[in-house]
Amino acid sequence: MDGRKNNGGHENSGRKSKAEEQKLIENLTPMNPIALKALQKGLKNEDQWAVKLFFEYFYGKPQARLDVTSNGGDINIPIIDFFETEQ
Numbered sequence: 001m002d003g004r005k006n007n008g009g010h011e012n013s014g015r016k017s018k019a020e021e022q023k024l025i026e027n028l029t030p031m032n033p034i035a036l037k038a039l040q041k042g043l044k045n046e047d048q049w050a051v052k053l054f055f056e057y058f059y060g061k062p063q064a065r066l067d068v069t070s071n072g073g074d075i076n077i078p079i080i081d082f083f084e085t086e087q
Helices: 018-044 048-059
Strands: none
Touching: 018 048
């Protein structure tokens, strides 16, 4: 063992316990009708946040595409010709 407390992690890091999640759900459940009514009002007013939230949950978020190699520029890739050699 390397002697680090919590193996280098924070004391309260990681996933919450099932009991904590259940308590949070119980606390939020009474507000469910209020939240749904607010979302419905936002959709009726065509608020951008409400429309975006609805589509992301109903259809899923669109696939994110990231350019992590070229910073938006062209990549020079040399052309390699393969050919057979006689032995």
